[in-house]
Amino acid sequence: MSALEIRNVRKDFGRTRVLREVSLSIDSGEFLILVGPSGCGKSTLMNAIAGLEPVTDGSILIGNEEVTWRTPAERDIAMVFQSYALYPSMTVRQNIAFGLEMRKVPKAEREATVERVAKLLQITPLLDRKPSQLSGGQRQRVAMGRAIARQPTVYLFDEPLSNLDAKLRVEMRTEIKKLHQTLGTTIVYVTHDQIEAMTLADRIAVMREGRLLQLGTPDEVYNDPVDMFVASFMGSPSMNFIPAQLVRDEHGISLAIGAASDPYRLPFPAARTTPDLDAWVGRRVVLGLRPEHISERTPWGEEDANTHPLTTEVTVAEPTGADILLRVRLGEDEVNARVSPKQNVTPGDRLPLQVDMARAVLFDPERETRIA
Amino acid sequence: MNTRASVQPRAGHLFAPNSASRVRRNGAYWLQAWLPKLVLAPSVAAALFFVYGFMLWTFVLSLTNSRMLPSYEFVGFAQYARLLSNDRWLVASTNLVIFGALFIAICLAIGIVLAILLDQRIRHEGAIRTIYLYPMALSFIVTGVAWKWILNPGLGIQQVVRDWGWESFTFDWLVNPDMAVYTLVIAGVWQASGFVMALFLAGLRAVDDSIIKAAQLDGASLPRIYWRVVLPCLRPVLFSAVMILAHIAIKSFDLVVALTGGGPGYASDLPATFMYDFSFSRSQIGMGAASAMMMLAGVLAIIVPYLYSELRSRDRG
Ligand SMILES: Nc1ncnc2c1ncn2[C@@H]1O[C@H](COP(=O)(O)OP(=O)(O)O)[C@@H](O)[C@H]1O
Ligand SMILES: [Mg+2]
Numbered sequence: 001m002s003a004l005e006i007r008n009v010r011k012d013f014g015r016t017r018v019l020r021e022v023s024l025s026i027d028s029g030e031f032l033i034l035v036g037p038s039g040c041g042k043s044t045l046m047n048a049i050a051g052l053e054p055v056t057d058g059s060i061l062i063g064n065e066e067v068t069w070r071t072p073a074e075r076d077i078a079m080v081f082q083s084y085a086l087y088p089s090m091t092v093r094q095n096i097a098f099g100l101e102m103r104k105v106p107k108a109e110r111e112a113t114v115e116r117v118a119k120l121l122q123i124t125p126l127l128d129r130k131p132s133q134l135s136g137g138q139r140q141r142v143a144m145g146r147a148i149a150r151q152p153t154v155y156l157f158d159e160p161l162s163n164l165d166a167k168l169r170v171e172m173r174t175e176i177k178k179l180h181q182t183l184g185t186t187i188v189y190v191t192h193d194q195i196e197a198m199t200l201a202d203r204i205a206v207m208r209e210g211r212l213l214q215l216g217t218p219d220e221v222y223n224d225p226v227d228m229f230v231a232s233f234m235g236s237p238s239m240n241f242i243p244a245q246l247v248r249d250e251h252g253i254s255l256a257i258g259a260a261s262d263p264y265r266l267p268f269p270a271a272r273t274t275p276d277l278d279a280w281v282g283r284r285v286v287l288g289l290r291p292e293h294i295s296e297r298t299p300w301g302e303e304d305a306n307t308h309p310l311t312t313e314v315t316v317a318e319p320t321g322a323d324i325l326l327r328v329r330l331g332e333d334e335v336n337a338r339v340s341p342k343q344n345v346t347p348g349d350r351l352p353l354q355v356d357m358a359r360a361v362l363f364d365p366e367r368e369t370r371i372a
Numbered sequence: 373m374n375t376r377a378s379v380q381p382r383a384g385h386l387f388a389p390n391s392a393s394r395v396r397r398n399g400a401y402w403l404q405a406w407l408p409k410l411v412l413a414p415s416v417a418a419a420l421f422f423v424y425g426f427m428l429w430t431f432v433l434s435l436t437n438s439r440m441l442p443s444y445e446f447v448g449f450a451q452y453a454r455l456l457s458n459d460r461w462l463v464a465s466t467n468l469v470i471f472g473a474l475f476i477a478i479c480l481a482i483g484i485v486l487a488i489l490l491d492q493r494i495r496h497e498g499a500i501r502t503i504y505l506y507p508m509a510l511s512f513i514v515t516g517v518a519w520k521w522i523l524n525p526g527l528g529i530q531q532v533v534r535d536w537g538w539e540s541f542t543f544d545w546l547v548n549p550d551m552a553v554y555t556l557v558i559a560g561v562w563q564a565s566g567f568v569m570a571l572f573l574a575g576l577r578a579v580d581d582s583i584i585k586a587a588q589l590d591g592a593s594l595p596r597i598y599w600r601v602v603l604p605c606l607r608p609v610l611f612s613a614v615m616i617l618a619h620i621a622i623k624s625f626d627l628v629v630a631l632t633g634g635g636p637g638y639a640s641d642l643p644a645t646f647m648y649d650f651s652f653s654r655s656q657i658g659m660g661a662a663s664a665m666m667m668l669a670g671v672l673a674i675i676v677p678y679l680y681s682e683l684r685s686r687d688r689g
Contacts, residue, residue, distance in 0.1 A: 072585075072591075102596070
C-alpha cells in the first residue's frame with residue numbers, strides 16, 4: 001500500500017517555478033530520503049506534503065486519500081524541523097502533549113502517551129524542563145517525541161540533524177534508524193548529508209532545480225546514476241569525470257584517455273556493452289569512475305578481467321585514517337584515488353595502481369546524460 | 373599604550389632599577405583604568421543629585437509645614453494625614469487607577485490585535501504601520517487639544533452626528549463629571565496603541581516561522597496558535613510594553629491639562645495635576661510633596677514586584 005503519493009506536483013511562487021512536475025510514491029513503512037543542492041525545492045516539497053503551502057497544480061494522496069486541499073491538521077502528518085521548532089514557553093511534557101491536546105485526546109491518555117514516548121527516547125528526566133534548558137541533541141529528541149506522540153501516517157523530517165555537531169549527528173542518525181525499525185513508520189527525510197542519505201534510506205530521491213532526477217535504492221543511485229549531476233552529488237570525494245574517446249579495438253570497446261598519439265586504454269566491460277554504445281564509437285564521452293575504483297594492486301585484481309593496471313604519478317596524498325585519498329595523474333588530468341592506509345605514499349612517487357572498470361559509467365559530454 | 377608599558381620594565385631593569393619609570397607606568401595604568409569613570413563622573417553626579425537628591429528633598433519637605441516657600445518646621449506625617457482625608461486627592465487617585473488600568477489594558481489589546489493582523493503579511497503594511505505609529509510622535513499637548521475639539525459637544529462628534537439628523541444624539545463625556553476621566557483614556561489609547569502595535573509586531577516577526585508551522589501540524593487553529601504558542605514567547609515584549617505604558621499613565625500631566633484641565637471641577641484630576649496644583653498654584657508645598665511621595669510609593673509598589681518576578685522567571689529561563 002502506498003502511504004504517500006505525489007502526482008505531478010507543481011509549485012510556483014509568483015513567477016519563480018520551484019517544483020516542476022514532481023511525482024513519487026512511497027510505500028508504507030518506507031524510509032525515503034530527499035537530497036539535492038540547497039534551493040532545489042526540498043523544503044517546498046515537504047511543505048506541500050504537509051499542507052503548509054498550497055500546490056499550484058497536481059495532487060497529493062496520503063494513505064490512498066486525496067488530501068491536496070486539506071489543511072495541515074487534517075492530513076495526519078508530523079514534521080520535525082531543522083530548528084526543532086519547540087514551543088519555547090511550554091515544558092517538554094507540554095510540547096509533546098500539545099498535538100494530542102489539540103486533537104482532544106483525553107488527559108489520562110495524553111499523559112500515558114507522553115510517558116511512553118519519553119521512555120522510548122530516553123527523555124523522561126527532561127519532561128519538566130523548558131526547551132531553553134536543553135542541549136541541541138536533547139531538543140532534537142523532544143522534537144522527534146512530539147512527532148511520534150501523534151502516531152501519524154507519514155513523518156516528515158526537514159534536515160533534522162544539520163544543527164548538531166558531527167559526533168551527535170552520527171549518534172542521532174543511528175537512533176533514527178533504530179526508531180524507524182522499531183516503529184515501522186513511513187518517513188520522508190530531507191538531508192544534504194549524503195552519508196545520512198546512504199545509511200538511512202530505503203530509497204533516495206535526488207532533486208535538482210525543482211525536478212526529481214532519480215528515485216532508487218542507495219545502491220542504484222550510487223552505482224547506477226542517471227546523469228552526471230546525480231553521479232557527482234552522491235559520494236565523497238565525488239566521482240571522477242574523465243574525458244575519453246570511445247574506440248573499438250581487439251578487446252571490443254575501449255576508452256582512450258590522454259594524448260591522441262599515445263593514449264592510455266581502458267577496455268569497457270564486454271558484458272555491459274549495448275548496441276546503443278556502438279553509435280558512440282569514435283566520439284568523445286565522459287568516463288565516470290569512483291575514487292575507490294582506482295586503488296592499490298590486489299591479488300584478485302590480477303585475475304579479474306575488468307581490472308587493469310595503471311602506474312602513475314601521485315601529486316597529493318591525504319590520509320584520512322581509514323584510507324588515503326590520492327590525486328594521481330591520468331592522461332592529461334588528475335583524478336581522485338583511494339588506497340589502503342598500509343600503502344607508503346609520498347607525493348611525486350610513481351605508484352602501481354589498478355582500475356576496476358566493472359562499475360565504470362559513461363556519459364554524454366554535452367547533455368550530461370548516461371550512455372552506459 | 374600596552375606594548376610600551378610592557379617594554380619599559382625590561383629597559384628599566386637593564387640600566388638601573390628606576391623608580392621614576394615605575395611611577396609613570398603605574399600612572400598610565402591608573403589613568404587607563406579610571407579615565408572612563410572620570411569622564412562619566414559629572415553626569416553620574418548630576419543624576420544622583422537631581423534625581424535622588426530632589427527625591428530626598430521632596431521627602432523632607434513632605435514632613436514640614438511648607439506652604440508657599442519651603443520651611444523646615446517639621447510636623448511629622450501630618451501632611452500625609454491631611455492628604456488622605458482630602459476629597460480631591462481621593463478623586464485623583466481613583467482616577468489614576470481607572471485611567472491607568474483602562475489605558476494599559478486597552479492599549480495592549482488594540483496593539484496586540486493590530487500587530488497580529490499586520491503580521492498576516494497584508495499589502496501596504498509599511499504605510500499602515502506608519503499611520504498607526506504616527507500619533508506617538510505627537511506631544512500629549514497636541515493630542516489633548518485635538519481631542520478636546522473632537523469631543524467638545526458643541527463642535528465635535530456630538531454636533532456632527534446631530535447635523536446628520538440624529539437630533540437626540542449625546543456624547544458629552546468631556547463635560548460630564550462622571551465620564552470625563554474616560555475621555556483621557558480615549559485620547560491616551562489613540563496616542564499610544566500604535567506604539568504597542570509596533571513593539572509587538574517586531575516581537576512577532578522575531579518568532580521562528582517553523583514554530584507556527586509545527587503548531588499548525590499539531591492541529592491548532594490560528595487564534596489558538598497565537599494564544600498558546602506565539603504570544604507566550606512575547607512575555608519580554610509585554611513586560612516592556614506594560615512598563616512604558618504604566619510610566620506614561622502615571623506621569624500623564626500634559627494630557628489632562630490640555631484635554632480637560634482636570635475638570636469639570638476636579639472630576640478628572642490625576643495625582644500629577646493634583647501635585648502641581650497644590651505645590652505651585654495653591655501654595656501647599658508640604659502637601660504637594662506628600663502627594664509626590666505617595667505617587668512614588670505607588671510606582672514602586674507596582675514596578676518592584678513585577679520587575680522581581682519577571683527577572684526571577686527569566687533567570688530560571
Ligand atoms: N515563500 C517563498 N516565496 C518565494 N520563493 C520561495 C519561497 N519559499 C522558497 N522559495 C524559493 O524556492 C526555492 C526552493 O526553496 P527550498 O524549498 O527552501 O529549497 P531547499 O531545497 O534548500 O529546501 C528557493 O529558490 C527559494 O528562494
Ligand atoms: Mg530547506
